[in-house]
Amino acid sequence: MVSKFRALKVATALRTVDLLIRYTPLFAHKDAPPNVLNLAGGGDFTTVGDANIAALVSLADLSAGDDTLEIGCGIARNAYALHRKFGDSVTYAGFDVMKFCISWSNKYFGADKPNYSFRYSNMTNSMYNPSGEIAPSEYDFEYPDASFDLVFATSVFTHMQEPDFYHFVNEALRVLRPNGRFYFTAFLWDDDAERATKSGEAAFSFKYQAQDSRLDNREVPDAAVAHSRSKLLAHLDTLGGQPPLIINGGWRRKINKQFQDCVLIRKAQ
Numbered sequence: 313m314v315s316k317f318r319a320l321k322v323a324t325a326l327r328t329v330d331l332l333i334r335y336t337p338l339f340a341h342k343d344a345p346p347n348v349l350n351l352a353g354g355g356d357f358t359t360v361g362d363a364n365i366a367a368l369v370s371l372a373d374l375s376a377g378d379d380t381l382e383i384g385c386g387i388a389r390n391a392y393a394l395h396r397k398f399g400d401s402v403t404y405a406g407f408d409v410m411k412f413c414i415s416w417s418n419k420y421f422g423a424d425k426p427n428y429s430f431r432y433s434n435m436t437n438s439m440y441n442p443s444g445e446i447a448p449s450e451y452d453f454e455y456p457d458a459s460f461d462l463v464f465a466t467s468v469f470t471h472m473q474e475p476d477f478y479h480f481v482n483e484a485l486r487v488l489r490p491n492g493r494f495y496f497t498a499f500l501w502d503d504d505a506e507r508a509t510k511s512g513e514a515a516f517s518f519k520y521q522a523q524d525s526r527l528d529n530r531e532v533p534d535a536a537v538a539h540s541r542s543k544l545l546a547h548l549d550t551l552g553g554q555p556p557l558i559i560n561g562g563w564r565r566k567i568n569k570q571f572q573d574c575v576l577i578r579k580a581q
């Protein structure tokens with residue numbers, strides 16, 4: 313259970329930062345957001361963004377001319393990297409539940425880039441938006457069917473539980489064009505992950521069961537979530553199309569390089 317006190321504290325801090333971004337020049341920056349606003353995890357903002365886009369190029373065929381959607385865009389780490397590599401030869405839409413990230417991205421990154429847009433949605437997430445009002449499982453992406461060539465989410469489903477995760481998978485496939493690609497990173501729970509967590513080799517313990525997923529932290533359930541690999545495969549099977557490409561990540565053996573598992577799904581014709 314997320315404590316009401318923690319939710320209130322986080323909501324107040326997030327709202328204050330958002331107001332400071334919108335109405336003061338305190339967080340003004342051009343080539344990257346100030347470090348203090350980057351809650352996306354470890355590593356250098358530019359290096360990690362470039363590595364994410366390189367993975368999209370090599371695994372998901374990202375190329376000039378693509379219309380792209382990022383689920384959980386955070387504070388534009390991947391948008392910056394996409395722009396460095398492809399400029400205006402692609403379009404990009406991103407959405408996130410952290411209002412200050414969207415305010416900052418629209419004000420400082422997107423203002424002079426008409427091909428890049430950012431949208432806020434007040435969905436609940438015990439880690440990133442504990443006072444949110446919309447259940448992710450009730451949120452339909454605000455884009456028409458078949459409007460993107462590539463949908464991606466890096467380090468987002470590692471912070472979402474069931475049934476939200478499966479609803480987002482369905483929504484991603486809905487907004488993809490035929491032959492479109494859906495790339496995401498995740499922690500996948502399978503026999504190897506179970507062995508590695510039990511022996512202490514893995515970077516997480518994922519001790520708690522929640523439906524068919526595993527949680528690392530009961531108080532903040534969205535802090536780290538592992539999704540059942542077999543359930544994901546069965547779910548995708550019901551939707552048709554080819555089996556996904558899955559690459560196991562270094563989290564299973566405490567290796568930082570390509571830390572999360574990667575999944576690539578190609579939508580059928």
Ligand SMILES: C[S@@+](CC[C@H](N)C(=O)[O-])C[C@H]1O[C@@H](n2cnc3c(N)ncnc32)[C@H](O)[C@@H]1O
Pocket residue numbers: 351352353383384385386387388389390407408409410413435437440448465466467468471472
């Ligand atoms: C670890 S950060 C990664 C941010 C970004 N993908 C990146 O790699 O820089 C996780 C992000 O997922 C977002 N998030 C969590 N639940 C979400 C949801 N239901 N819809 C969209 N974004 C969500 C968080 O607000 C946060 O920005």
